Amino acid sequence: MNLASAGPLCFLWLRWDNRLADDSQNQVGRLRLQMFRWSVAAYLLGMVLGVLLWLVLPGDGLAQALARFPSRAFGFAAAELLFSLVCMLPLALDWRFLQGRSWLSKLLAVMSATNLLYHFPPLMAIVGQLASNPHWAKEPVLDRSVLLNLMAQWHVLALSCHFVLASVTVAAMATLWLASQANSAAEMNAKMQKSIRHAGLVALLTTLLQIPVGVWLLASTPAATRTALMGGSLVTSLIFVVAMTGTLILLQRLASIVLGDFGESTLRGACWLVLVIIFLMAATLRWSRPDKSKSIKAKSPAAVSVVVDSAAGRF
Template sequence: MVFALHILILSAHLLAMNVGAGGPITLMFLEWKASRGSSLWRGAANYLASATIAGLLIGSLLGAVLVALLYSPEFAQLWTTRLRHKAEMATLELLISLAIMVVYRYWAAPGAIGRWAFLSRMGLLLFAGTNLLYHFPVLFLIGSTLRDEAAISGEPIKGALFREQLVRGEIASVAVHVVLACLAVSGMMVLGYALRVMKQAGEDETARREGEGLAVAGAWLSLGPTLLQLPTGLWSLSVMGTGLQSQLMGSDPIATTLFLLSLGAAFWLMRQLAAIALGDVTRRDMIRAMILMVATVVLMTGMHHAGREAARKKRNPPPQAAQLTDRLPSRS
């Protein structure tokens, strides 16, 4: 029960932050389309900008809940010593990106389509998106890795040492995976807005066709990053620690089951997105694609969490288990 609650909260946090971090990059495409004077694309851009702000706020709140759930003396020591500098910087960067998105959404003259207005808005989006995607995925992956390795104390992680951690195989591969997930989920938000447009169109055939065109664009925006997850997933699997790898490959039944289910959900999701992207736009398929996206995130989150916990317990058994192992007669 505790495991399921943890996974649900963590998945909701990741989905919210995926929209918050990936939204600005996806918005660059919508801004380009809206700069041509299309009210449909401007509506989609405003919708995603509002969703991005909400995602950052909700994700931050759920992140605080997770910190409370995960709190331990070792957890506190890690984030107040080795990772304190980067955690403080990441918090500042989050506030800066949130402020930029508020400026973009409400005060950056969305009606202006002049060259400099367009370039300034694109610059705001690029900075807000890359700022978040560079700091947050890598920071929390480094924190998780240090916790797995029981490397709580040591030299503070900052500057060059942070970049050294960034290029480690497992951290780099999962960081790319997270960036692609952010883009895929934010693309799915465009699909969600298209669903709303189609519903409001009613009997208006022109408005409905515009909504379908927006749905096709949203499907492509989500399908591209989702397809790239395949080689990225193989990369992650090949470079992850042998402990976690063995848990996913059969040592831990929960992690292995979630791994297989997540693969099935991901392939089904790709099929649905491909159908929509190729013009087979129906409300049923759009809703199914959104449900599959959420299911894939939840299953993959559960898979990683279960695998890491099992590998950590195997590497650092509880004191009682360690004492029992020490008392077993030696075969030598």
């Protein structure tokens, strides 16, 4: 969902770079349209994969976590997802109604991005915490007031900031990938080069900001997770070190792009490197969390049943 969440933000700076030209007749305009269509495709793919994960491979921890949400919460989440899709589709389909109404295009892009970035990073962080540790929240049913309190916790805020920065980075890298497909470095006009430089700069800054956010995230994690990252788990620590090394290499690649290296190998190499880093960081986060749901179930299955039954009774 990274690209789907922040892709509309790329539309804004591409629109600004191309504000005096006809979109259909220039490189940046075509890049902007491709970027938004990629965002919609990523959104739909994320929805399909999310539903499949929920239905096919929920796991005990995830099933218990979801059971603690009231039924109206799922309806609210579906409505928010539909709202973002409705905002994105007119831009992805390049509706003629939006031509000459740049203010409306910008408004739709902002509403789509902010809606997803505000609601779903903290929600997914909460679900992830509950899936690995059902006792992380004491309340059997997570109503609105409980969710707001959980969203304000330092660890959830850190994870949300991490996701937002990662989303903007992925969207910027997708812009670079599309630019590398559209034209060779010699064929790029001045506006296209400016857009590529902007995308590289955005990716560079958001990646740099991940360093203090990562320290914040590490400081807010439970002691068992920090121990796993700092050598308690050899595999987790090695993956984390490899991911950090890849991040340093990525910073060098992005700096080269900002300074004017628009070669296809440079642009695509940076994009592939981001994908590898995301995969490694996701594996690090997953394997560093002790799965307390299994131990709780093994020690006291009745206790878990009481929690789930209590939540179900409030639906």
